[in-house]
Amino acid sequence: MSAGWSDERIARAGITAACDPGAPDLADLVTRMGAAEVWEALRQGPRQTAWSRRAATLDLAELVAQARRSDIRFLIPGDDEWPAGLEDLTRARVGGFGGPPIGLWVCGRARASELLDGSVAIVGARASSPYGDEVAMAMAHDLSRAGRCIVSGGAYGIDAHAHQGALAAQRPTVAFLACGLDRPYPVGNQSLFARILDHEGLLVSEFVPGSAPTKRAFLARNRLIAAASAATVIVEAAARSGARNTIAWAHACARPTLAVPGPVGSAMSVTPHRLIRDGEATLAADADDVLVVVEPLSQGPQLASGGNSRLLDAVPDELMAVREVLPGRGNVSLAEVASAAGRPVPQCLAALSRLEDLGLVAMTDDGLWRLVRPGLPSGGARR
Amino acid sequence: MSAGWSDERIARAGITAACDPGAPDLADLVTRMGAAEVWEALRQGPRQTAWSRRAATLDLAELVAQARRSDIRFLIPGDDEWPAGLEDLTRARVGGFGGPPIGLWVCGRARASELLDGSVAIVGARASSPYGDEVAMAMAHDLSRAGRCIVSGGAYGIDAHAHQGALAAQRPTVAFLACGLDRPYPVGNQSLFARILDHEGLLVSEFVPGSAPTKRAFLARNRLIAAASAATVIVEAAARSGARNTIAWAHACARPTLAVPGPVGSAMSVTPHRLIRDGEATLAADADDVLVVVEPLSQGPQLASGGNSRLLDAVPDELMAVREVLPGRGNVSLAEVASAAGRPVPQCLAALSRLEDLGLVAMTDDGLWRLVRPGLPSGGARR
Numbered sequence: 003m004s005a006g007w008s009d010e011r012i013a014r015a016g017i018t019a020a021c022d023p024g025a026p027d028l029a030d031l032v033t034r035m036g037a038a039e040v041w042e043a044l045r046q047g048p049r050q051t052a053w054s055r056r057a058a059t060l061d062l063a064e065l066v067a068q069a070r071r072s073d074i075r076f077l078i079p080g081d082d083e084w085p086a087g088l089e090d091l092t093r094a095r096v097g098g099f100g101g102p103p104i105g106l107w108v109c110g111r112a113r114a115s116e117l118l119d120g121s122v123a124i125v126g127a128r129a130s131s132p133y134g135d136e137v138a139m140a141m142a143h144d145l146s147r148a149g150r151c152i153v154s155g156g157a158y159g160i161d162a163h164a165h166q167g168a169l170a171a172q173r174p175t176v177a178f179l180a181c182g183l184d185r186p187y188p189v190g191n192q193s194l195f196a197r198i199l200d201h202e203g204l205l206v207s208e209f210v211p212g213s214a215p216t217k218r219a220f221l222a223r224n225r226l227i228a229a230a231s232a233a234t235v236i237v238e239a240a241a242r243s244g245a246r247n248t249i250a251w252a253h254a255c256a257r258p259t260l261a262v263p264g265p266v267g268s269a270m271s272v273t274p275h276r277l278i279r280d281g282e283a284t285l286a287a288d289a290d291d292v293l294v295v296v297e298p299l300s301q302g303p304q305l306a307s308g309g310n311s312r313l314l315d316a317v318p319d320e321l322m323a324v325r326e327v328l329p330g331r332g333n334v335s336l337a338e339v340a341s342a343a344g345r346p347v348p349q350c351l352a353a354l355s356r357l358e359d360l361g362l363v364a365m366t367d368d369g370l371w372r373l374v375r376p377g378l379p380s381g382g383a384r385r
Numbered sequence: 386m387s388a389g390w391s392d393e394r395i396a397r398a399g400i401t402a403a404c405d406p407g408a409p410d411l412a413d414l415v416t417r418m419g420a421a422e423v424w425e426a427l428r429q430g431p432r433q434t435a436w437s438r439r440a441a442t443l444d445l446a447e448l449v450a451q452a453r454r455s456d457i458r459f460l461i462p463g464d465d466e467w468p469a470g471l472e473d474l475t476r477a478r479v480g481g482f483g484g485p486p487i488g489l490w491v492c493g494r495a496r497a498s499e500l501l502d503g504s505v506a507i508v509g510a511r512a513s514s515p516y517g518d519e520v521a522m523a524m525a526h527d528l529s530r531a532g533r534c535i536v537s538g539g540a541y542g543i544d545a546h547a548h549q550g551a552l553a554a555q556r557p558t559v560a561f562l563a564c565g566l567d568r569p570y571p572v573g574n575q576s577l578f579a580r581i582l583d584h585e586g587l588l589v590s591e592f593v594p595g596s597a598p599t600k601r602a603f604l605a606r607n608r609l610i611a612a613a614s615a616a617t618v619i620v621e622a623a624a625r626s627g628a629r630n631t632i633a634w635a636h637a638c639a640r641p642t643l644a645v646p647g648p649v650g651s652a653m654s655v656t657p658h659r660l661i662r663d664g665e666a667t668l669a670a671d672a673d674d675v676l677v678v679v680e681p682l683s684q685g686p687q688l689a690s691g692g693n694s695r696l697l698d699a700v701p702d703e704l705m706a707v708r709e710v711l712p713g714r715g716n717v718s719l720a721e722v723a724s725a726a727g728r729p730v731p732q733c734l735a736a737l738s739r740l741e742d743l744g745l746v747a748m749t750d751d752g753l754w755r756l757v758r759p760g761l762p763s764g765g766a767r768r
Contacts, residue, residue, distance in 0.1 A: 133648060137649055137650075262649060263646030263647065263649065263654070263658060263661070263668070264646065264647075264648060264649070265516060265647060265648055266520055266645060266646060266647070266670040266671060267520075271646070271670075272670075275646060275668055275670045278646070278661060278668045279667060279668040279669075279670070279674060280727075280728065281727060281728045281729045281732070282727070284662060285646070285658055285661045285662040285668070286662075287649040287654075287655075287658045287662070288649060291662060335720075335721075335724070336724060337718070337720035337721050337723060337724030338718075338720050340720060340723065340724070341718070341719060341720030341723070344663075344664060344665070345663060345664045346664045346729045349664070
């Protein structure tokens with residue numbers, strides 16, 4: 003049917019076509035039973051659910067041919083270019099959604115993992131202000147220039163301006179859509195999507211070709227944006243905004259979250275201000291404020307190869323300031339670190355995670371943190 | 386010499402005239418030895434220091450007459466209208482300065498403690514933007530209408546607009562000056578100072594009549610603004626700004642500190658954004674964000690008289706959310722409270738302080754926090 007496709011890949015393609023993405027029980031089932039088994043059960047079992055009815059009548063060969071005609075390929079876990087961050091969706095849950103995607107439909111020549119690992123999501127309102135549009139463009143531009151791929155949705159407003167800022171910097175971006183990639187939504191952004199592909203960027207979706215966007219689809223899609231990127235920045239959002247949902251997913255995936263302040267009279271800055279005020283996001287006034295919380299992730303291997311003393315020298319001051327509050331021996335809680343460092347808990351967690359990536363701190367099984375001296379194996383550090 | 390003045394009052398007036406305000410050693414000495422003893426030592430001892438030389442040659446009777454001619458009175462600790470918050474300067478130190486004032490020269494009919502206890506300081510740059518001026522005015526107006534007296538300095542920019550916002554609300558304000566009140570600085574704000582007095586507000590200074598402002602004087606003055614008020618809000622300040630010094634004093638006095646965000650491109654929002662980003666100030670988008678951290682202070686007595694169940698009902702949700710994370714028995718650290726509440730440490734400290742004022746939590750001798758049930762004496766709560 004699909005030349006060269008494994009049973010696993012075929013089954014996963016079928017599941018994404020028949021089942022609604024973001025159902026955590028389905029993801030668990032696929033993990034435990036295997037995709038082929040689940041797909042067979044859906045197709046052959048009693049047609050009591052919408053999913054099994056769709057599975058039984060699905061023309062999978064035609065679907066795959068349709069994708070091929072639109073230059074859409076299909077990725078599954080285990081593929082070289084499968085984005086590493088999606089693994090964190092295994093346990094993350096928000097509003098009944100959760101679980102890693104069963105597979106991803108992808109349009110564009112770049113390798114997904116190369117763009118997405120260490121990327122930064124910039125999200126926000128469709129009905130953004132000129133101020134928000136400008137900040138989204140500038141931040142995306144500067145982060146792109148600093149080597150960070152920008153991730154967003156495909157909506158008007160902040161999403162579109164984030165992509166435009168990256169494209170202005172001649173860098174690729176990734177748009178996660180909540181519909182089939184052969185009919186990217188909204189239609190008014192068609193030329194933007196074309197430019198993303200021209201600039202070696204990617205369009206990515208859990209939804210099979212032909213799918214129309216639904217409200218449910220956007221909620222499931224938000225989790226991919228948060229999990230695939232290393233940090234999420236919210237630029238503008240009114241009091242009730244879907245962008246809060248993406249922030250919730252970033253929290254659920256233990257990703258640093260940042261929010262851009264604005265004029266206090268602007269309705270579009272209400273949600274960023276609330277998130278900052280309540281300690282749910284760190285204030286980001288510019289790209290540097292974002293880089294501080296993500297920098298070490300991609301520099302890790304380069305730094306480590308430079309030797310131990312150079313490793314410590316190269317760690318940003320912001321991170322060292324957090325490491326320095328850890329005692330020479332013994333374990334301390336995240337809250338104690340935050341208190342000693344005089345910084346908010348989310349910021350300290352982000353710093354500790356990056357320090358752990360660099361092998362400079364370690365988390366114990368009971369969630370406490372201890373110092374690791376560079377060069378010593380983690381287990382050999384003094385306790 | 387000064388009809389009806391006690392030896393203590395005369396000595397303190399002399400000390401404020403001869404010595405530089407904000408010297409913590411002097412304040413300690415006065416506390417230990419008594420003001421009269423210190424004053425005699427300064428006047429009669431060897432003239433080896435600038436202070437003792439000034440003390441020996443001072444015409445105190447003329448100084449008091451000069452003050453009286455300008456309608457300036459002199460307050461000392463123990464006076465009914467002495468502001469309660471100044472006590473917290475006994476141990477607070479910033480940049481070598483510290484200690485409560487030896488006395489305060491005051492101009493205006495209102496009682497100082499009635500205006501200052503529970504007041505809110507609004508501070509910021511002289512070279513403010515139109516945006517900052519507008520926010521300072523609006524916030525001062527709204528806080529004044531909510532019953533909070535506004536406290537600030539006497540400078541152009543944010544200081545002046547904070548006073549103007551309160552005056553627009555037909556409420557009194559207090560200006561702490563760094564010079565003698567008979568020659569209030571800057572001259573361009575003379576009509577503002579006159580309007581403050583017309584509106585039953587106060588001009589307050591540690592500096593005797595005739596004193597010119599100095600840089601040192603402003604640093605000493607900033608501690609009075611922070612300590613006399615219940616919270617400090619910084620509206621706008623460039624990267625290097627004196628307003629940071631007032632924030633440092635507020636921290637040293639364990640007062641809640643807040644900062645107003647603005648457009649990320651504005652140089653005048655750099656310091657507020659950094660303070661918020663680094664967890665040194667809570668974001669304040671409007672007066673309500675400020676009232677949340679100060680409200681219970683003045684409502685305390687009213688609430689307590691309303692009975693225990695009404696007390697709990699009347700406590701703002703923001704405070705109850707912090708109280709609710711305290712365990713039913715046992716003590717927890719501030720950092721643990723912050724972690725459990727998911728809020729920044731400064732915000733939790735502010736909430737716990739207010740809850741303590743209401744008798745709903747208590748701090749142990751070793752700085753841990755525990756729940757107190759309303760109606761039970763603090764010592765009788767379960768441990």
